[in-house]
Amino acid sequence: MLHSTARYLIFFQYAGTKYSGVMKTPADQAVEGVENHLESAVRKLKPVNEVSVSISSRTDSGVHALCNSAHVDIQRRADKPPLLEQTLVEALNFHLKAEPIRITRAYRVRSDFHARYQAISRTYVYRFASGLRHHTEMPVTERDLCWALRDTRLNINAMQEATALLIGTHDFSTFRALNSETPFKNPVKSLESARLESGVSFSQRHFHRDIQFWELSFKSRSFLYRQVRRMTGALLAVGQGRLSVSQIRELLEARDSLAFPNNLTAPAHGLFLTNVQYRDADLG
Helix, strand or coil, rough: CEEECEEEEEEEEECCCCCCCCCCCCCCCCCCCCHHHHHHHHHCCCCCCCCCCEEEECCECCEEEEEEEEEEEEEEEECCCCCCHHHHHHHHHCCCCCEEEEEEEEECCCCCCCCCCCCCCCEEEEEEEEEEHHHHHHHHHHHHCCCEECCCCHHHHHHHHHHHHHHHEEEEECCCCCCCCHCCCCCCCEEEEEEEEEECHHHHHHHCCCCCEEHHHHHHHHCCCCCHHHHHHHHHHHCCCCCHHHHHHHHHHHHHHHCCCCCCCCCHHHEEEEEECCHHHHHC
């Protein structure tokens, strides 16, 4: 006799530098995804059912997460009750301790709950720094966690003006990269918020060098492929004087991925997924 299957929503974080991305990769691929390690950790709990983790929010190789989420079903034998939420967190972290991946929270949810489709918003933050003559001037504590801009003075007012143009419901075709899913994805997205703020770094208190850290934050229910990195690259081009504010408007109105300037996409390593939000009722 078996217990009924329990479905859990797990929140997790990771440093994405060493992974191919968050999604699972085939067994013959040398560089694995975060999902490979999550499923391996769940299997070590010895569930009766076949393990499949459903990720809510896809991130590319090199992109980090302070808060991604997924759901997973765990069925135990009749003599073992369903795992308590905190027990699941601790057990998974025990099996993940060799990886830069940590489970932060777990909720037992309804059997029809879906981590991807029931998320009501996602928030990304892109970190970058100015005031460096060379990328080697970046503190080692920020390695692969922040984009170092060389010899750059930024027009912050112009960047904020351009950022405001992106807020609202638009066809973001120009700001998405093409991939196999492009024909099936609606390019119209509603950007709830976008803002540029001064950032912080642990090193600033102890490493006396005139480096200014910045953060670009974007919140929406969902995003297109590489949309955040393209928006970031375009906004920084405005700050550097390579694009004007009006050109951001023109790019948005072009609604054409091929209209996006070459070599303007921000690199992956400055990007963090910082929040995936759900309705409180879904977590009950």
